[in-house]
Amino acid sequence: MHATRTPAQAKAWIESQGKTVKEFAEANDLDLHTTYQVLAGTKKGKRGEAHKAAVLLGIKEGTVAQ
Incomplete structure (x- = not known):
């Protein structure tokens, strides 16, 4: 098992790769607004698109x- 990130750590991880949240979402076929909501903690990623975003x-x- 690997350690999970906090939403803030996930955002920093995206930035450390030189990508924007929009670029990450597009590269992983994610809805941009859902990705932002997962990063903000307003969606917990329990099912559907939010789950996919949280896992990725x-x-x-x-x-x-897939």
């Missing part, structure tokens, strides 16, 4: 159906 951001452990 490393905020929660889980799998994403």
Whole structure:
């Protein structure tokens, strides 16, 4: 198991790669607004698009159906 990130750590991780949140969302086929909501903590990533975003951001452990 790997350690999960906080939303703030996830945002810093995106920035450390030289990407914007928009670029991350587009590269991972995510809805931009949902990605921002997960990063802000207003969506917890329990299901659907928010779950996918949270897993890809490393905020929660889980799998994403391809």
